[in-house]
Amino acid sequence: MAQYKVMIVGASGAVGQELLNVLEEKNFPVGELKLCATSRSAGKEMYFKGQPYVVEETQPASFDGMDIALFAGGEASKEFGPLAAAKGVVVIDNSSHFRLDPQVPLVVPEVNPEDVKLHRGIIANPNCSTIIMVVPLKAIYDAAGVKRVVVSTYQAVSGAGAEGIEELTAHARAALEGRAVTPAKFPYQIAFNLIPHIDVFQEMDYTKEEWKMVKETRKIMHDDSLAITATTVRVPVYRSHSESVNIETERKITAAQARDVLSRFPGVIVEDDPAHKKYPMPLFTSGRDEVFVGRIREDNSVAQGLNLWVVSDQLRKGAATNAVQIAELVVKYGCLGKR
Amino acid sequence: MAQYKVMIVGASGAVGQELLNVLEEKNFPVGELKLCATSRSAGKEMYFKGQPYVVEETQPASFDGMDIALFAGGEASKEFGPLAAAKGVVVIDNSSHFRLDPQVPLVVPEVNPEDVKLHRGIIANPNCSTIIMVVPLKAIYDAAGVKRVVVSTYQAVSGAGAEGIEELTAHARAALEGRAVTPAKFPYQIAFNLIPHIDVFQEMDYTKEEWKMVKETRKIMHDDSLAITATTVRVPVYRSHSESVNIETERKITAAQARDVLSRFPGVIVEDDPAHKKYPMPLFTSGRDEVFVGRIREDNSVAQGLNLWVVSDQLRKGAATNAVQIAELVVKYGCLGKR
Numbered sequence: 001m002a003q004y005k006v007m008i009v010g011a012s013g014a015v016g017q018e019l020l021n022v023l024e025e026k027n028f029p030v031g032e033l034k035l036c037a038t039s040r041s042a043g044k045e046m047y048f049k050g051q052p053y054v055v056e057e058t059q060p061a062s063f064d065g066m067d068i069a070l071f072a073g074g075e076a077s078k079e080f081g082p083l084a085a086a087k088g089v090v091v092i093d094n095s096s097h098f099r100l101d102p103q104v105p106l107v108v109p110e111v112n113p114e115d116v117k118l119h120r121g122i123i124a125n126p127n128c129s130t131i132i133m134v135v136p137l138k139a140i141y142d143a144a145g146v147k148r149v150v151v152s153t154y155q156a157v158s159g160a161g162a163e164g165i166e167e168l169t170a171h172a173r174a175a176l177e178g179r180a181v182t183p184a185k186f187p188y189q190i191a192f193n194l195i196p197h198i199d200v201f202q203e204m205d206y207t208k209e210e211w212k213m214v215k216e217t218r219k220i221m222h223d224d225s226l227a228i229t230a231t232t233v234r235v236p237v238y239r240s241h242s243e244s245v246n247i248e249t250e251r252k253i254t255a256a257q258a259r260d261v262l263s264r265f266p267g268v269i270v271e272d273d274p275a276h277k278k279y280p281m282p283l284f285t286s287g288r289d290e291v292f293v294g295r296i297r298e299d300n301s302v303a304q305g306l307n308l309w310v311v312s313d314q315l316r317k318g319a320a321t322n323a324v325q326i327a328e329l330v331v332k333y334g335c336l337g338k339r
Numbered sequence: 340m341a342q343y344k345v346m347i348v349g350a351s352g353a354v355g356q357e358l359l360n361v362l363e364e365k366n367f368p369v370g371e372l373k374l375c376a377t378s379r380s381a382g383k384e385m386y387f388k389g390q391p392y393v394v395e396e397t398q399p400a401s402f403d404g405m406d407i408a409l410f411a412g413g414e415a416s417k418e419f420g421p422l423a424a425a426k427g428v429v430v431i432d433n434s435s436h437f438r439l440d441p442q443v444p445l446v447v448p449e450v451n452p453e454d455v456k457l458h459r460g461i462i463a464n465p466n467c468s469t470i471i472m473v474v475p476l477k478a479i480y481d482a483a484g485v486k487r488v489v490v491s492t493y494q495a496v497s498g499a500g501a502e503g504i505e506e507l508t509a510h511a512r513a514a515l516e517g518r519a520v521t522p523a524k525f526p527y528q529i530a531f532n533l534i535p536h537i538d539v540f541q542e543m544d545y546t547k548e549e550w551k552m553v554k555e556t557r558k559i560m561h562d563d564s565l566a567i568t569a570t571t572v573r574v575p576v577y578r579s580h581s582e583s584v585n586i587e588t589e590r591k592i593t594a595a596q597a598r599d600v601l602s603r604f605p606g607v608i609v610e611d612d613p614a615h616k617k618y619p620m621p622l623f624t625s626g627r628d629e630v631f632v633g634r635i636r637e638d639n640s641v642a643q644g645l646n647l648w649v650v651s652d653q654l655r656k657g658a659a660t661n662a663v664q665i666a667e668l669v670v671k672y673g674c675l676g677k678r
Contacts, residue, residue, distance in 0.1 A: 148640050152491035152583035154533055154572065168531075172511055192507075193622035194493055194574065194581050196634050196648045201613040205594065205636050214640075227640035231583040231648065233493065235533065236575050242533050244491035244570040244583075255544065274540040283532035295535050297544050301487050301566035309535045309570065 003031025004331065005065060007089075009080060010072030011055055012041035014162045015094060018320035019070050022289075024049055026324055029331065036062050038076070063087045067336055070323050071095060085121025088337035090330050092123050092323050096208075099124040099216055106219050109325040110267045111138045116329040121337055123326055126220060127212040128318030129153050129232065133243055134220050135291045135317075136310055139265035140258060141221065144304070145250025148227040151213060154235045154242040155198060156282060159314055160185055168236055186234065195234040207232060240282035241314040249304040255296050258306055262293050267317070272296050280311035288313055289321045342370025343670065344404060346428075348419060349411030350394055351380035353501050354433055357659035358409050361628075363388055365663055368670065375401050377415070402426045406675055409662050410434060424460025427676035429669050431462050431662050435547075438463040438555055445558050448664040449606045450477040455668040460676055462665055465559060466551040467657030468492050468571065472582055473559050474630045474656070475649055478604035479597060480560065483643070484589025487566040490552060493574045493581040494537060495621060498653055499524055507575055525573065534573040546571060579621035580653040588643040594635050597645055601632050606656070611635050619650035627652055628660045 006023065010016045016037070023030060033048055036058040044055040056062065058076055063069060063084040070092050071077045077095035084091050098104040105115035106124045108131050116123060126134070133151060140146060157164035163185040171191035174181045181189040188195055199208035206214075213230040235242075253261075263270040271280045272294040280292035291312040299305030312318060330336060345362065349355045355376070362369060372387055375397040383394040395401065397415055402408060402423040408430050410416045416434035423430050437443040444454035445463045447470050455462060465473070472490060479485060496503035502524040510530035513520045520528040527534055538547035545553075552569040574581075592600075602609040610619045611633040619631035630651040638644030651657060669675060 150489045150585045150640070154493065154574070169515065172515060172530075176508065176511060176515075187616050188620060189622055191511075192575065192577050193620055194576060195620060196581075196583075196618050197613070197616065204639075205611075205613050205634070229585065229638040229640040229644065229646060231585075231634065231646055233581075233583070233648075235493070236531065237533060238531050242535075242572075244535075244572070246489045246568065246570075246585075272544075274536075274544050277526050277536065279535050281527060281532055281534060283528055295544070295570065299489075299568040300543075301489070301568040305568065307568060307570055309572075 001029055003029045004067040005032040006030045007034035007036060007062065007066050007069045008072065009036045009058055009069055009076050010074060011035035011046060012037040012044050013072050014158060014315055015072040015319045018315045019072060019323060020046060020048055022316070022320045022324045028324060028327060034062065034066065063089050068092065068327050068330065070327065081122055085337065090119065090123065090337050091121060092125060092326050094125045094319055094323055096127065096212065098122050099126060100219065106216060107326050108134050108220055108322060109329055110135050110265065111220055112222065113329050116326060117333050117335050119335065125319065125323045125326065126216045128159060128314035129155065129209065129241055129243065130213050130216040131318050131322050132241055132291055132310060132312040132314065133213065133245055134217050135267050136262055136293050136308055137247065138221065139261050139268060140247055140249060140253065140306065143257065143261040144253035146226060146247055147250055148248040150246040151228070151230045152244045153230070153232045155232060156237040156239050156241055156314060157190060157234065158239045159241065165238055168238060190234060191236050193236065196231065198232045198234055237282045239286040239313060239315065240311055241318060242282055243310045245308045245310055246299060247306045247308065248302050249306060252304045253306060255298050258296050267291055268293055270294065279309060282311055285311050286313050287316065289316050291317055340368055342368045343406040344371040345369045346373035346375060346401065346405050346408045347411065348375045348397055348408055348415050349413055350374035350385060351376040351383050352411055353497060353654055354411040354658045357654045358411060358662060359385060359387055361655070361659045361663045367663060367666060373401065373405065402428050407431065407666050407669065409666065420461055424676065429458065429462065429676045430460060431464060431665050433464045433658055433662055435466065435551065437461050438465060439558065445555060446665050447473050447559055447661060448668055449474050449604065450559055451561065452668050455665060456672050456674050458674065464658065464662045464665065465555045467498060467653035468494065468548065468580055468582065469552050469555040470657050470661050471580055471630055471649055471651040471653065472552065472584055473556050474606050475601055475632050475647060476586065477560065478600050478607060479586055479588060479592065479645065482596065482600040483592035485565060485586055486589055487587040489585040490567070490569045491583045492569070492571045494571060495576040495578050495580055495653060496529060496573065497578045498580065504577055507577060529573060530575050532575065535570065537571045537573055576621045578625040578652060578654065579650055580657060581621055581648065581650045584647045584649055585638060586645045586647065587641050588645060591643045592645060594637045597635050601635070606630055607632055609633065618648060621650055624650050625652050626655065628655050630656055
């Protein structure tokens with residue numbers, strides 16, 4: 001079996017570490033591995049299949065001869081992404097820089113795998129909240145059509161990286177001990193609070209996070225007429241995003257039918273047994289690769305409607321797992337870069 | 340000015356304490372005050388305007404000669420409510436027992452104050468999540484009509500009483516110290532988690548809490564055609580419920596117009612200045628009597644739509660404040676019980 005020269009750019013962060021974990025767990029055919037990051041993290045030791053690797057500072061020359069570069073996100077994507085692609089490396093990018101570029105495929109493997117074949121060097125990994133919603137949405141879309149989606153999110157602090165995690169702990173400790181809380185990463189105290197503000201505010205007073213859920217979903221689903229509105233909220237949960245998703249379908253679908261199509265859809269686990277208090281919760285989905293769906297209910301406030309409660313680990317399926325799945329498709333379709 | 344003989348039934352609980360606070364803060368014309376509760380709390384001392392009062396066990400005779408009885412909720416309402424009403428006491432009841440009874444007015448003073456006049460001894464105080472939603476909803480209803488509402492809630496643990504509050508603290512401490520968490524009041528760990536399950540499951544797999552938001556809102560608004568769907572979720576916040584409310588209006592209303600009608604509506608405070616990071620958050624609305632509304636945005640996913648983020652202290656406006664406001668209307672309209 002062929003092996004590939006794989007690198008992670010931004011290896012030392014929360015998503016970088018998960019990329020490394022998922023490459024190992026999925027037994028991706030890694031022939032050679034290179035871990036890169038900013039100079040601040042250079043020299044750090046990380047482990048892959050029991051072997052230590054030293055993180056190098058990302059340089060233009062770092063990409064020479066590599067096959068696939070998984071970018072964890074941030075500024076490095078803008079700085080090195082196009083350069084890496086020009087050198088014949090397939091870039092799988094977790095930042096938002098290229099997602100809406102018409103020349104860059106935006107891929108969720110359960111939804112639009114074939115789009116991988118259209119890449120010109122860069123393939124974008126969607127926003128975490130978008131990925132988590134779009135997987136079950138596609139199952140319903142295929143079964144009953146989708147007219148309109150109203151989504152409200154409950155997003156974990158690890159969406160803001162390792163600093164977000166540390167800040168929730170610091171705020172919770174301070175609040176429990178009656179000490180003053182000093183927000184740094186978040187605009188306000190996040191422990192025992194909710195902040196309806198993720199990423200920057202943009203047109204019509206929607207946040208960038210909210211627009212991502214609208215625009216990226218349309219691109220992934222190849223349906224510009226898909227009506228979507230989103231409200232995104234940070235909650236005091238460490239890991240796994242949750243979403244209350246209301247779907248107006250084109251055709252009638254019962255809760256039982258929805259449960260059936262969802263449970264047969266790849267990457268989805270249905271947890272929906274109210275009598276036994278079974279429904280997805282963020283505390284119990286962390287470290288998992290699937291999207292968990294429960295509270296599946298017909299919505300009679302509209303001719304054909306459905307309510308879903310969707311939970312998934314946003315560092316896994318919402319980021320690292322989806323990126324490695326894209327890398328698997330690149331290998332499967334044989335669409336590596338040309339050198 | 341006339342003074343009234345007022346009693347609180349269930350005085351020793353979280354809502355009972357707030358009822359006492361609000362009676363004092365609003366300077367309700369209390370001529371005589373009686374505090375009642377179950378035998379378990381009898382003998383407890385509580386303060387009103389600096390004077391100590393001893394909690395008595397609720398007995399049928401407790402109601403003799405009283406004018407107004409504020410019931411904090413629970414089983415006492417079913418047991419003593421009709422009896423108190425038969426004795427000529429106006430019962431203002433915070434339980435769910437009588438809310439959907441066609442002979443019992445269900446009142447939010449900013450929305451349907453005149454319904455107080457129709458009482459036959461019992462006036463019901465709506466569910467906390469319903470009250471918090473229906474106040475801003477009425478402002479929009481009057482300005483642009485309402486076709487459909489999709490609401491997702493983020494509900495504080497104090498909605499489950501003092502035990503809910505203690506359990507969040509206990510779970511948070513245990514989780515931070517790496518100790519095992521033992522849920523009692525909630526079905527699962529609530530600290531650093533979300534539980535999409537409030538009250539019991541009922542028809543169509545909706546919870547009773549979700550049905551309350553549908554059925555009570557229709558009754559309060561006098562509009563049985565109002566289409567509403569709800570998903571209710573417990574979040575690790577001590578106090579104040581938050582709601583993401585999507586409204587499809589009959590007529591077009593801009594965000595600016597919505598901001599205007601909401602800011603002029605009684606009981607509403609608009610906090611909506613994204614450029615200065617101003618939006619309602621549960622941590623900062625506790626102890627307040629108003630409903631805070633922010634993140635006011637037009638929703639273009641439908642012909643005429645609006646998104647609101649609504650936060651309010653569910654022990655105040657969601658319970659005690661609303662009940663005392665009803666008592667004020669009873670006095671204002673002179674519709675006390677007949678003896």
